[in-house]
Amino acid sequence: MLSSLPSARPALLVVDDEEAIREMLAEFLSLEGYDVETAEHGMAALGVLETRLFDIVLTDLKMPKMGGIALLEQMRRHAPGTVGIIMTGFGTVESAIGAMKNGAYDYILKPFKLDEVLHVVGRAAHKRRMESENIRLRQAVSLYKVSEAIKSSLSLDQVLLTVVESSITEIDAEVVSVWLDDGEGGLIERERAQTEKPPTGARDFGELDAEAVSAALGEYERVLVHGADAHRFFTDADTPVRSFAAVPLKTPMRDMGFIAAMSTHPVKRFEEGSRKLLSIVASRAAAAIENAKLYQDLQDTFQQTIEGLASAVDKMDRYTAGHSKRVADYATHLARRLGLDAATIEIVHQSALMHDIGKIGCAMNLNKPDQLTDDEYEEFKLHPMHGRDILSPIAFLHPLIPGVHLHHERFDGRGYPLGLVKTDIPLIARLISVADAYDAMTCDRSYRRALPHEVAVAEIERCSGSQFDPDISGEFLEEIETLRAQSRDVGEQVPD
Ligand SMILES: [Fe+2]
Incomplete structure (x- = not known):
């Protein structure tokens, strides 16, 4: 606590109901280099203590209104760094020892010799200096820690x-x-x-x-x-x-x-x-703060860019409006449910938003009212590779490539473009795969109406272990029920 560091001249408050003693001590200790004030009893001392901080309080034990022990007790609460010394007559030495047990630093027996007072007060001032050195050291250490924490x-x-x-x-x-x-x-x-x-x-x-x-x-x-x-x-x-x-x-x-x-x-x-x-x-x-703000701006711009791209992709096909965003929402909830770390969750979110970006490279009409022909389907199946190629030249988009490139792989190895098997398929791609399938089934397509939720769930269960990683599709189905229940709780319409 810097607020209680002593100044170059230690500040000392003398509290005694005998004016002669107060005056004598004040004069003597001032000559010895102390910055001295006086008070005639505990209550008056508290008043003075409210106006400034003292390094040392030298107080008589027995005084009217408030005695030394009560004063030290109050002081401990309001100015815990201040050192208290009790002065007492020979007959009350027991009380002085009691006062020390209660936090007084030392005591002086009356009648005292001035060099004794000087000795005890000098030791108290030394203690205060040492304490403040410690405080400064602690502050330097914690400032260092703060700077490191802020910087990193x-x-x-x-x-x-x-x-x-x-x-x-x-x-x-x-x-x-x-x-x-x-x-x-x-x-x-x-x-x-x-x-x-x-x-x-x-x-x-x-x-x-x-x-x-x-x-x-x-x-x-x-x-x-x-x-x-x-x-x-x-x-x-x-x-x-x-x-x-x-x-x-x-x-x-x-x-x-x-x-x-x-x-x-x-x-x-x-x-x-x-x-x-x-x-x-x-x-x-x-x-x-400046760095963090710049970084935040970059992140925001990045987010806006990929959201813009995702909606551009969705608009290529009037039946897939909002598809990328919904897939990103499902996949992100699923990633959270699986306890993935924050950075990975962010990559899941962004990859899912971008998962169909490769459709931009497909030379075909995605708005056809009926099923794709075989040739068109072959063309359509190229979109994950187009996606990878679109992202490849941009270094900071590289973490999104696995999800974009491999979201049509199947757990049994019968997917495309690479035919990877089981956990050879990156986790992010396995998450997007099930989220993508659920949203595709539960929304209208050019060639069919949306399927009911229960039908989509049954289909995912049926394909668990063949198309989907069974662990992940199981978690997905639980998560989707949780999300639907939450929507119902807040009064939202949940489609059948
Ligand atoms: Fe796709």
């Missing part, structure tokens, strides 16, 4: 999730969100991480005024504000936002949005260190 992801969602989840831990915020431009001149919250248990128990932080944040970033390049200045960036918040930090997300080419962090904690605030840490994350994230 090409998925925009994954990059954004890594950014918010790592930032919220690193700077100990309650909410961290990433806002990106929406392409229409506005900003949209694209990802958010939120602590499960906000310290104030509050959940309603209202709406972040993204326009105001953006304007402030435009002017100052950074935002790090507290109290009312923080709260003003939120509208309709029930709980006051006590600390707010925002850093821009930008590349040399363009501004893309910002990362914002907020806290309602009464004491802990984001400090410059937290803001810097967010900036480092933001600079790495900006490049990764």
Whole structure:
């Protein structure tokens, strides 16, 4: 937690109801290089602790309103990094030891010698320094991990999730969100991480005024504000936002949005260190977001291209409108059911969309009202090879070739174009084969009406082990029943 790192001069709060002791300790410890404030009892100390962070609290045990032990207990909750030292008279040494058991770092017996105080306080300051070194080290390690995670992801969602989840831990915020431009001149919250248990128990932080944040970033390049200045960036918040930090997300080419962090904690605030840490994350994230977006655009263009091609193929034959898309849907559901990995499922989807692309190369009329002649059928059977030839010159379409080239192979080896047998036929082609057959049977063709679902199911069962891989056709038939049941559940018309 950067927010509790000590400054060069350790900050020390002296709490004692005897004014003389307070004054003496304050003067002496200031001369020794400490940044000292004082309070006359526990309650007053809590008030001071709300305004700033201290490295060390040196407190008397017995005081009016609130004693040392209660103070340390409160402190542990609100400023866990602060080191507590108890001062006590000889008769209450037992209580001092009890206080140590409850988290006090050390105790000093009254009446004390000043060099004793210096010794104990010096050790406490050393402990704080060591802890903060550790924190810095941990931060460096986790920043490294964050950068690696961000760098290695090409998925925009994954990059954004890594950014918010790592930032919220690193700077100990309650909410961290990433806002990106929406392409229409506005900003949209694209990802958010939120602590499960906000310290104030509050959940309603209202709406972040993204326009105001953006304007402030435009002017100052950074935002790090507290109290009312923080709260003003939120509208309709029930709980006051006590600390707010925002850093821009930008590349040399363009501004893309910002990362914002907020806290309602009464004491802990984001400090410059937290803001810097967010900036480092933001600079790495900006490049990764840009990459992920470009990659996403490429993927989208690719998807649109193959969908366009698939519908062009379907339009060649007025009876096969939507066929490629339906086959792709069936095959994708089947691939998911079989537990294939995401990348393979995507290839199944795209291959199925493109499975009949080779029909473009068939010199024949696919709109004939009756069955194909033998010659026409021979010509038609060339379409898987035409498909392969169409895809071959384009390197990034190569993963689609097996499904396109081999979707008319049969499990018993009597298919075409190669006559492959059983599992020599690539899995993707075996999936498309059954999906293709089901859709062909259940839709109208130029030479016949659509067959009822039950007839198509019976036919697939009959051809299981000859035309189709029996394992796959079995799974397909179960999947198709599931899909039909789901459609019925949402009130869709399911054909007989
Ligand atoms: Fe085909």
